[in-house]
Amino acid sequence: HRCKFVDCGEIFPHDRIEEHAEVCGHRTVICPHSRCNVKVGLSKLLGHLNDVLVDCSFGSDRIENVSLVDKVSAVQTLNFSASEMSRKGKFVSYKLHTFAYEDISFCIKVGKRDWLYHFYCVMFAAEEVCSEYKIEMTVHERNATSDDSVVTFKFCGKPCSIDIDEKEIYGLKIDKTGMEQILNKSRNGAFSVSFSIRKIPTFPNFLH
Numbered sequence: 001h002r003c004k005f006v007d008c009g010e011i012f013p014h015d016r017i018e019e020h021a022e023v024c025g026h027r028t029v030i031c032p033h034s035r036c037n038v039k040v041g042l043s044k045l046l047g048h049l050n051d052v053l054v055d056c057s058f059g060s061d062r063i064e065n066v067s068l069v070d071k072v073s074a075v076q077t078l079n080f081s082a083s084e085m086s087r088k089g090k091f092v093s094y095k096l097h098t099f100a101y102e103d104i105s106f107c108i109k110v111g112k113r114d115w116l117y118h119f120y121c122v123m124f125a126a127e128e129v130c131s132e133y134k135i136e137m138t139v140h141e142r143n144a145t146s147d148d149s150v151v152t153f154k155f156c157g158k159p160c161s162i163d164i165d166e167k168e169i170y171g172l173k174i175d176k177t178g179m180e181q182i183l184n185k186s187r188n189g190a191f192s193v194s195f196s197i198r199k200i201p202t203f204p205n206f207l208h
Helices: 017-023 042-049 084-088 176-183
Strands: 028-030 039-041 057-063 076-081 091-093 096-101 104-113 116-123 133-141 153-157 172-175 190-199
Touching: 028 042, 039 042, 042 057, 042 096, 076 104, 104 190, 116 133, 116 176, 116 190, 133 172, 133 176, 153 172, 172 176, 176 190
Parallel strands: 057 096
Antiparallel strands: 028 039, 076 190, 091 104, 096 104, 104 116, 116 172, 133 153, 133 190
């Protein structure tokens, strides 16, 4: 049986075709930007996000490990501003920040829904692959590091898979009261999101 996704074309036995479809590199996914419902093949997702006419993402940057010994990325800091209008509104969606780390791509998704600010890491991979990674993400004041900020909120866990439904996405959620403590520290409602990511080391199992 031939894979149902047009750009794939691989052939599998009947009892393996559905298993392949779940992880096919060309499977259909939905753009992670909350205001974009475009369905696209996973292999073409970055092309979609990097399209300046689409305007879903700032583009993709590559991040490296701190060193060959410390298998964790250097801390990345992203800056945002919440306008007076967006602070009063129930729904806000910022452009995505997309990154490539080792052999995988992911994005940082920031927005606001029903008075809750949310901060997610969406990895462009299956759940099983996501479980091999861990991200630490901190929301803090703009003109301070995450360690020096008077108020900080932190998430530590595995990234979300691009395959999960928007309603099932998980990460850091901050209510209006908590977020205002950070936004009030600046004149223009500025805040920052700092994060690092690492691949969880695997060790051979010598037990039988």
